[in-house]
Amino acid sequence: MLRNLVLGSFAAIAAFWSYFFWDRSTDHLRQLSERDARIAVLETDMAVKDQTIEDQAQTITEQTEEIQRLELAKQLLRLDHRVASIRVVRQGPATDGSDGIETEVVFTELDDTGQPIGEGESMTIKGKRLYIDGLVIKFDDDYIEAGDALRGTSVCLFQGIFSEKVSPEDGIKIDSKVPHPLPFQGDKLPDPLYTQLFEKIWDYANDPEEARRLGVRAIQGEAPSIEARPGKTYRVELRQSGGVTIRTEE
Secondary structure, eight states: OHHHHHHHHHHHHHHHHHHHHHHHHHHHHHHHHHHHHHHHHHHHHHHHHHHHHHHHHHHHHHHHHHHHHHHHHHHHHHOEEEEEEEEEEEEEEOTTSOSSEEEEEEEEEBOTTSOBSSOOEEEEEESSEEEEEEEEEEEOHHHHHHTOTTTSSOEEEEEEEEESSSOGGGSEEOOOSSOEESSOOTTSOOOHHHHHHHHTHHHHHTOHHHHHHTTEEEEEEEOOEEEOOTTOEEEEEEESSSOEEEEEOO
């Protein structure tokens, strides 16, 4: 009887300590599991935050690039590019004995650095108010903003000079060296697109649908003028998105 009691006591004690260690072990495992779960949540949160930061950085980069592109486009739309100069050599009574004033000028086409393209053309015309006659092709602003290689600029082809005394039909013809795109293409042959447009300029001007197909916003003749003064030099400019202007050299 005593032996059974002793054995029962040992069994109870063993059972108690077994339960105790099992409970401690289970609690420890539970704590480890809870810790791992918290770590997993934190890692997920960190991953989400990292992705958010990466997305925000990408968005900022894209927005910065877009702002820079729009700023460049805005600058290009306002850009005036010097394409020719008119230097007044003489102004006075007509040398042919007729009444009135005549003006002698030297007209010189320029490249994108402001350097002459060949020799200037000397010409004398009756009158003081000089008009420069040009054909201008303006492309859609989208091409200009995108910096399109062919249509990212207006294009001008000089035709002649006339005055308040001389009609355009009787004016002095200009043998334009090359269509003036911006930036100027130097002594390279003009692109076939420009050649095609200038060869059929009035056909395209009267066919808006066909003009739009080529990205053209407007095709027209332009003739800005200036009252010439002796000794003055005038710069002829072509705006990236616009037409031809004449300004006095400072």
